[in-house]
Amino acid sequence: EDQVTQSPEALRLQEGESSSLNCSYTVSGLRGLFWYRQDPGKGPEFLFTLYSAGEEKEKERLKATLTKKESFLHITAPKPEDSATYLCAVQAGDDKIIFGKGTRLHILP
Amino acid sequence: EAQVTQNPRYLITVTGKKLTVTCSQNMNHEYMSWYRQDPGLGLRQIYYSMNVEVTDKGDVPEGYKVSRKEKRNFPLILESPSPNQTSLYFCASSLIGEGGYTFGSGTRLTVV
Numbered sequence: 001e002d003q004v005t006q007s008p009e010a011l012r013l014q015e016g017e018s019s020s021l022n023c024s025y026t027v028s029g030l031r032g033l034f035w036y037r038q039d040p041g042k043g044p045e046f047l048f049t050l051y052s053a054g055e056e057k058e059k060e061r062l063k064a065t066l067t068k069k070e071s072f073l074h075i076t077a078p079k080p081e082d083s084a085t086y087l088c089a090v091q092a093g094d095d096k097i098i099f100g101k102g103t104r105l106h107i108l109p
Numbered sequence: 110e111a112q113v114t115q116n117p118r119y120l121i122t123v124t125g126k127k128l129t130v131t132c133s134q135n136m137n138h139e140y141m142s143w144y145r146q147d148p149g150l151g152l153r154q155i156y157y158s159m160n161v162e163v164t165d166k167g168d169v170p171e172g173y174k175v176s177r178k179e180k181r182n183f184p185l186i187l188e189s190p191s192p193n194q195t196s197l198y199f200c201a202s203s204l205i206g207e208g209g210y211t212f213g214s215g216t217r218l219t220v221v
């Protein structure tokens with residue numbers, strides 16, 4: 001069964017304290033892995049797509065990496081405005097897209 | 110502005126009263142999808158559509174219908190809503206092969 005697991009469920013960091021969020025997956029025929037940011041009461045906002053192991057993408061303080069079994073979202077020197085829920089999703093060979101339950105990130109000033 | 114527009118944003122209805130949530134996108138995207146988001150369960154796909162007149166079931170299609178008569182519109186229909194369909198619903202669209210959805214702002218549905 002296709003599955004996406006994100007860890008940790010919640011993470012509290014001090015401003016400037018770098019860390020990583022994990023997304024592990026089992027899927028038949030990975031067609032893409034996606035990262036989104038979701039603020040309370042709003043729709044998810046697309047961040048990155050990764051297609052193959054070894055690929056990396058960067059945007060401001062965020063960097064996403066992909067291996068054959070997992071993806072990491074690295075957050076470097078975060079600021080309070082980076083506080084949000086970060087969602088990982090995978091697109092399987094049958095075109096279904098499966099989301100993980102997310103990591104709630106809180107950056108303390 | 111490129112966007113996915115859902116209406117209404119909030120809806121309270123009674124059990125069994127048919128309702129439709131509309132979704133429209135202005136980006137000429139082929140792929141459209143409906144999700145529901147519930148605490149502790151995350152986003153779960155209800156239905157998706159690869160193009161006009163092509164729809165497929167996601168993981169939780171029971172109790173829902175969709176149609177794709179035009180490329181830009183993908184309405185979600187609840188023929189006989191029940192309280193277990195109380196949830197936050199999102200419509201999303203993307204280009205096929207490009208990855209990365211654009212999501213609507215959500216519809217918070219309460220069925221009493």
